[in-house]
Amino acid sequence: MALWNGRFSRDTDALVAAYTASVDYDKRLYPYDIACSIAHAEMLGEAGIIESADACMIVDELQAIRQEIDEWTFEWRQDLEDVHMNIEATLIERLGDAGARLHTGRSRNDQIATDERLYLRDQVELIQKLLRQTQKALVNLGVAHSTAILPGLTHFQHAQPVLFAHHLLAYVEMFERDVSRLEDCRRRFNVLPLGAGALAGSTLPLNRELVARKLGFDGVTANSMDAVADRDYLVEFLAALALVAMHCSRLAEDTVVWMSQEFGFIELDDAFCTGSSLMPQKKNPDIAELTRGKTGRVYGALMGMLTILKGLPLTYNRDLQEDKEGLFDAIDTVAGTLAVLAPMFATAWIHSDAMEEAASDPALMATDLAEWLVRGGVPFREAHHQVGRFVAWCRERDMALNDATLGQMRETIPAAQPECLDLFSPRKSVAARELYGGTGPDRVDQQLTTWQEKLKHVESRSSST
Amino acid sequence: MALWNGRFSRDTDALVAAYTASVDYDKRLYPYDIACSIAHAEMLGEAGIIESADACMIVDELQAIRQEIDEWTFEWRQDLEDVHMNIEATLIERLGDAGARLHTGRSRNDQIATDERLYLRDQVELIQKLLRQTQKALVNLGVAHSTAILPGLTHFQHAQPVLFAHHLLAYVEMFERDVSRLEDCRRRFNVLPLGAGALAGSTLPLNRELVARKLGFDGVTANSMDAVADRDYLVEFLAALALVAMHCSRLAEDTVVWMSQEFGFIELDDAFCTGSSLMPQKKNPDIAELTRGKTGRVYGALMGMLTILKGLPLTYNRDLQEDKEGLFDAIDTVAGTLAVLAPMFATAWIHSDAMEEAASDPALMATDLAEWLVRGGVPFREAHHQVGRFVAWCRERDMALNDATLGQMRETIPAAQPECLDLFSPRKSVAARELYGGTGPDRVDQQLTTWQEKLKHVESRSSST
Amino acid sequence: MALWNGRFSRDTDALVAAYTASVDYDKRLYPYDIACSIAHAEMLGEAGIIESADACMIVDELQAIRQEIDEWTFEWRQDLEDVHMNIEATLIERLGDAGARLHTGRSRNDQIATDERLYLRDQVELIQKLLRQTQKALVNLGVAHSTAILPGLTHFQHAQPVLFAHHLLAYVEMFERDVSRLEDCRRRFNVLPLGAGALAGSTLPLNRELVARKLGFDGVTANSMDAVADRDYLVEFLAALALVAMHCSRLAEDTVVWMSQEFGFIELDDAFCTGSSLMPQKKNPDIAELTRGKTGRVYGALMGMLTILKGLPLTYNRDLQEDKEGLFDAIDTVAGTLAVLAPMFATAWIHSDAMEEAASDPALMATDLAEWLVRGGVPFREAHHQVGRFVAWCRERDMALNDATLGQMRETIPAAQPECLDLFSPRKSVAARELYGGTGPDRVDQQLTTWQEKLKHVESRSSST
């Protein structure tokens, strides 16, 4: 029996109840709903809107209910629609009039907006923690293989040699932006909507600042209609998660590629792969593939939320109930992915010999040759052209660049000197790139050290087995 | 213990098992997986690839397993990954060597593609049936209020009067296209992938045509690599569902608008509305709002699936496992929505008096006046301009169009005749539109009759209470 | 000066005119708009709604205007909003009253819906033709390299050997579904909306069937409100294009991978690659990369259109004007991509030696060994397990599968016979897969022949240079 049905002459149709009920999924919000109600009740008591004794009873009973839910002894009822009504109805059932005073001066519209922000605050923290752990796993892997060198790719073609650790650190940078983006999001949504009522505020002397302080909000919302209509924070958060998922998908792609027979740069541990039901030899990088695939559902959740809000008139409309399942799923997806990536990398086998062999393709050092010419005064475009001609010359003869003699090189590069023949070493190439941000070994070590220091208090995740 | 782990030296990490397992959701496919296995086993026996006795044992045991699952006595194990492995492992546990012969000549790659197509065939049928029921509810509502007239809107502005039934029939047309689109989708995907193996076919003399016939497929796939890499049918199906959801969202929008205090054209039954936790007077069209909002998740599922497939190299990649949850959710969402719309409309109160009052706004008949002039030989653009001037003239004087005298009308419309003053009737306006496809009462009755006939065998859904 | 401004007291603000004008892009529809107007005018004349002489003048002048536009001598004016008004205003300017009679009994709402369907009909044909040309290029490439063999991948890992032609034919199948999907779409939208008027039909005795016949439509729309509110056909068409783009993205991904130094299976011609501004050695598969990237904009256009329609009340709303630019862009993108893929493949160098070397990895034949055991009566699961153990045994000893002696093999595979040692040949493996749909050479030749026959009338595209 709904708590709002005074004006109704018929009960809700069962089909409707099933269609509109959200308790199956929004019960996930119960710790936040109860925290919100406790703060509200305390304020109502302190502000003299209800008796202190009633406020105390409400708070005590809410804490009891919270414990029951924690211990799985609370009975959720779909006919009570949502997490709010399940808890409030139980409260009223147990406390009578005192319980019936809890919902004074508030609406589910401002209540859910408060619950969601409290919930989201914890999720921001969770995702940030997992991002830090993933960063740490990558940094540790870089430290463990700090001299490994592989062919850096552009256009999926051999470009220039880079340190494996430098490649890993690129992802550490991406995840750092993710942490910072989530922090900005958190800062923006951490204001209290409670007190906005259904849409217009309240005629009762509520103390919103007090509630905000109790719940750890940095302030209160300034416009009641905006407060109940707003789901910007979910879109912003989902967009941030979409970027995390996208970063993971790029890392996953690199991993899948590196583990192919043709590349053979890494091999994931047996514990982090699965096999084939048909082909006995298979050992597949399923985690990385799933990580890549799961990007789709996070993008979908973002698109779903944007669709819901498009053209929605002010203020609260029931469409907004649809803001939760996609959000929960996106959080679970991203958290689950980050949780598994760290141990996957921590246990991976790095084939640095295969990497280095691939990195020894002399074509990777063509730029070094061009830049050597520049240092000798040849205009860059001219240097580029001459080296390009040299590449073509070798290619026509099916000859590797480092098989050419100085004389042969001079056919296309007149200014070539004997030391040019020594440039075709990936180690030398890398060592020559000590510019800030570059792949030079000292620079990379410096970065690794900086990150180790920054992440030293982050707890490492290890495999769960 | 995985069935594929001969070549593995370590068990799967627990975190990995949780991340990669799909049995929690893909067990929904069990009737199709078992049907597929039964057909495969029978074929293996008939083709002499395994002994007939073994085939019979397999088929019998699969039927037993199916019954156990139906009756909720089957134990699903997450460590067995997916629906296929759960069933096959149980079979082997019970039958030993005979069970171990089932997976001969097939892979999970072609097996899941077969399961999904079988599943989808049933879902196409389900959604088509629900679409038909929704059409029937709308047609019945139109028949019950066949003379109701309301202001047709363009740009959300009064445009021309239309019959309420004509408005409803617009949705009947949309849903008809949905039925047809699903049919095309079904026709395209109803070919058997089994026999494609992991990606290359099989070295065993499988009889694919036989399996296709047993499972009701219209044919077999022509390329094994395509067969296991293909998820086009899911995208096409999800795009069709996105259109259904979009149609429902437009119908929902009309409903929400009509039930506003300002329009007041319909009132949904109490059993199909919910109230406010704060505002005692509220009775909200929540179903329509949720229907509108749920469009987002269907769009999201489509976008998610497209994202998964983008740039995926051939053939099967584990990313494809992510094809299910969004699909299941989209189906549940659309089916749930269609199921609730029919009884919602069947029980709605139609305020045809309020509709007609609004439809009596004389500005709605301005086009009739222009077309009257055209029939008298005035070029349309000139007629349009004169009537526009007449509208402006009345507006400047804050006068309704039908309050003007003939003399006043002639100031802007020189050719006006006394009968022009009689054009400002919504009934006359509607009656004048008997062109095929138009809102004339005879035309609309004809359409209603045609649809009643077409839908007469469709079982009506009524409220579930 | 707008043709509709009789009732307006002020001109449109310049900013508004710029914001609302669509002529810059919708002028692309002019051939269809004029065809539509000619058919409409002829019908008005034949039905006696306007004088035959007027109808003739209109038709002649419209043909003159069409020629002027063809020859770039027509002046488009942004202040006339759209393609319809530009043409009609010019007609009136030149013909006076006769011209002013053209818009009798129609609205821009049904006019644009007609124009778009006519336009789309041509685009369906164009895309189908380009799909056929792409199929032909792939089939020709397969024929030219019909014995080339490469390692088929699942999970981006060596799985089983397949013929290169078999791999190409997988895409031919995908494109075939695209052709068929577009055909279904065309069939569904090829009905005439004209006559629906603004939303309610017309009071004039229009002959809609006559117009439909003149314009090649299969019928007329049955509900005027649906006819002007409907953009389903655009969503359906864009979803079909999204699938084409997705297929191209998968083919592009394969191409990029194959051209990497590590795979080295193909090399695109210099004319179909570009270089690096910095690295002289680079030759990048830019076309394939762009093809893959362009998928995003097609998906975006689909999502944009779905967003526009979500929750839009009946009937026409100006939001629908936004249906064009995304559509045009998606068509241009997909057509441009298909046009360039065919010559790119036609001029590519196939390194069948590198393919075959990779395909000789004996692990690719592990399934053949398991299926050999099955033919000898070993249950498949047992066979799979034994071969898996054999793989692990070899791996522990860093030994290739085909380096093991029979005795060594029997440690894990007791039933192994000397002929097992001969299974590690990719040619034999492929030859053993003559099941329909499989990669056996005879099957693949059969498929190639079938497609050659089917595509023989398709004009080949060659490079444009």
Added chain:
Amino acid sequence: MALWNGRFSRDTDALVAAYTASVDYDKRLYPYDIACSIAHAEMLGEAGIIESADACMIVDELQAIRQEIDEWTFEWRQDLEDVHMNIEATLIERLGDAGARLHTGRSRNDQIATDERLYLRDQVELIQKLLRQTQKALVNLGVAHSTAILPGLTHFQHAQPVLFAHHLLAYVEMFERDVSRLEDCRRRFNVLPLGAGALAGSTLPLNRELVARKLGFDGVTANSMDAVADRDYLVEFLAALALVAMHCSRLAEDTVVWMSQEFGFIELDDAFCTGSSLMPQKKNPDIAELTRGKTGRVYGALMGMLTILKGLPLTYNRDLQEDKEGLFDAIDTVAGTLAVLAPMFATAWIHSDAMEEAASDPALMATDLAEWLVRGGVPFREAHHQVGRFVAWCRERDMALNDATLGQMRETIPAAQPECLDLFSPRKSVAARELYGGTGPDRVDQQLTTWQEKLKHVESRSSST
């Protein structure tokens, strides 16, 4: 003739050139590309990598080229691919060797990343400025109608009366979050990627900090591979624009609704509406409708960009070229929309009498009655139930709430007192909500004043006519 083609033996195919060229749209970046090149050239000179004289010549010529482009006298060539190559080729053509030295130590990969960030910095500023102007227009409208009162809606149903200005201020809050979100985005991307080279940094002693200072960046990127692979800033920016577009769509929806005949709360000026080609009486809120519809393309651009990046391996891939057109279109769309909304509202007619009449629906004050009871000690749930019963009681008798006598009221609300009968005034209702964030007149005035102060330096946009 491409500048990179030393190693190529054939020219680019014409079809390929057309497919890959981006100059048609990326030329929009020329001011940023030239600024970037000037800073780079100066640094090369100052660091002694090239001669100072060469650096000066380059800078002077680049300034000349910039002026030519500004004045439309520069000839863009599609065969030179992109904005970078067009400018550099011209430079080399004019300066010879000196010009050929410009590209020293950089790649188009880090160059475009720098150009885009410079461009984006200006766009952030532009959008922020337009958001401020829109806020100002809304605040001004609120000030001009500070006493207007309308029925606040939840679920599109009459909920509680609110001040019109309070409703407008809800959007001012949304746009404020947009401004802040763009600022965070800007802060995050405002670091210099130049110096990352193609992917690995440079062997030349570049001074990246100097270039950063010259170009107004807050720092330099820390990882060269990340620097060239990163497009996070575009996704973040597009997500911020999607939120702006969504806010505009909600404001547009409110506007469309308010201008309907049934609501009649506002009327847009003739200069901000357009008419119908068929219906002479029509005056449509096209701008608001287009604003709502244009949301789709912004969402589509975001989805397109996310799709491009999904699963893209490091580092630069040509897919990234597709990052521009969607971005440019989204910016143009959002900027164009904001530019037209401000004058549209500035010139709108507010029908405050119609608003107030609608706000006088006594059901809107039901919550006030319940809260009155709460102040008298009735538990809220009980108060809610009694008032709900009262609503139902009146409804059964087809009676307005304020037509009931005290005696009648007491049948369902025993504690009712005479003053309850006075609660049915929207002015009193609003006046009772002076809680911070609420719709009380003093609170709203305070907000208006605060915003006026904050926005006083923002230049008002007026109509362009």
